[in-house]
Amino acid sequence: MTAAPSFAATHDNNPDRKKPKPPAMMSSVGGAQLAKPGTQVRLGPGAPVLPKEVSGRSWIVADAETGDVLAAHNAHWRLPPASTLKMLFADTLLPKLPKTTVHKVAPEELADLGDGSSLVGIKENQSYTVHDLWLGVFLRSGNDAVHVLSSMNDGIDKTVVDMQKHAEELQALDTKVVSPDGYDAPGQVSSAYDLTLIARSGMQKKDFREYCSTVSADFPGEEKKGKKRETFKIQNTNRLLTGSNGIAPYKGIAGVKNGSTTQAGSTFTGIAERNDRVLLVTVMHPESDESMAVYKEAGRLLDWGFAASGKVTPIGELVPPTSAEPLSPDPEPVKNGDADNDNPADPVAASQTGSSGIGVALSVAGAVLAGLGTAMFLIRRRWPLPNRARREPRA
Structure with a gap:
């Protein structure tokens, strides 16, 4: 096994081969206009x-x-x-x-x-913290780390069931x-809408937030008897981040995740903050031959979204989870730190020396209600998104 990520060819450059077309009608979750093909x-x-x-x-x-959807394509x-x-x-x-x-990682x-x-680059019969394994998942997109964490959750099959149940709870239908791990498998699919919800x-x-923006x-490297365990540096493969x-690096970027396989081509979901706006963008399978097209196209869409905010009529919405309880019209304001026990008003130090990432979170001004259709659920007006200067490796 190698510590370097492997990327397969992303798309077929044969101009004579017919490109797949989207269905004439798709899911209407989030709004009827989102069910239509095209832009x-x-x-x-x-x-x-x-x-x-x-x-x-x-x-x-x-x-x-x-939760407003500003624009979409299929x-x-x-x-x-x-x-x-x-x-x-x-x-x-x-x-x-x-x-x-x-x-401790078992061979199986x-x-x-x-x-x-x-x-x-995880090795069998070596010990790792869960924190280490999540760094491997987010930074190097390590399928080995995914399989080890899945085994800690009673196995791959149980994890697949749990993920499917959670997707349904999020209405990522x-x-x-x-x-x-997202590796190509028959029948495994998602959508730009669902990935954005997730x-x-x-x-x-x-x-x-910490892991995806590190x-x-x-x-940790290999443990050797009588010697201090050495480490090796891993870097995030999200090019808009690094x-x-x-x-x-995209101004205001704060994650989230990239991917590339033969069947999927290149995929990317990103989040960025600028001028008190926080936007999410997802791009799946660019057809362009442009180098690093998925990142460039995501950046162009983010640029457009920041410029268009307040100047477009939303075409749909990101729906809330099914577990989100409707709130009264005049709910009590949430104090800083009440939701999820995040305590976002206070800077949060990195949990492990050597992890450069969002070691310190930005302050959060409080929380407001976000109206999502007929239901509403509580989210912070400003998540503690990372300041890029604080994500750089420590001296």
Whole structure:
């Protein structure tokens, strides 16, 4: 096994091969306009036109706080998700596994990894904390880390069931889970709409925010008797976060997850904050031959979303989880730190020396209600998104 991620060819460049077409009608979760194929947007006065250089088979731009969908293209088209499905894996298992737990890896936990899987470099008969394993999942998209964490959750089959149940609770109904790591599997699909719902849910968890926005970290190496355990550096493969391969770090970026497989092509879900706006964008399978197209197209859509905020009529909404309880019209305000015990008003230190990431969270001004259709649920007006300067490796 190698610690370097493996990426397969992302799309077929044969111009004579017919490209797949979206269904004539898709799911209407979030609004009837989202069920229609093609690009959907309602431009108002002064709104910029959508960027032309966006070739994704499916994409969506949404306000993370209000849930408004600003624009979309085949939002509910069910497509292979690649490693963006790891967002659902993390959102499902993070609350179940204390991150200080130490686990010794059994050989069978590293069996049945797909050929060409992205790996962080976990070794059998070596011990790792759950915190270490989550760094491997988010930074290196390690399928080995996913399989070990799944074994700690009573196995792959149990984890798939848990993920599917959680997807349904989030109303991510386009999503069918077959493999928890997002590796290509028959019947495994999601959609730009669902991946955006999942990311929105995950970003309301402090640990999820920390891991998905960590730039680099020290990962445990092999244990050797009588010697101090060495570490090796791992870096996030999200190019909009780290900047690499001709891609500059996107201003205000705070995660979330990228992926690439033969069937899925390149996929990406990102979240960014600018001028008190927090936007989510998902791009699935760009058809362009442009290098790093999924990141460039996501950046263009984010640029458009920030420029268009307040100048477009929403075409739909990100629905709340089924467990979200409707609130009275005049609810009591939530004090800082009450929701999820995040205590967002206070800076949060990194939990492990050597992990450079959102070591310190931004202050949060409080919370407001976000109206999502007929139901409402409580989210913070400003999540503690990371300040890039605080994510750089410590001296």
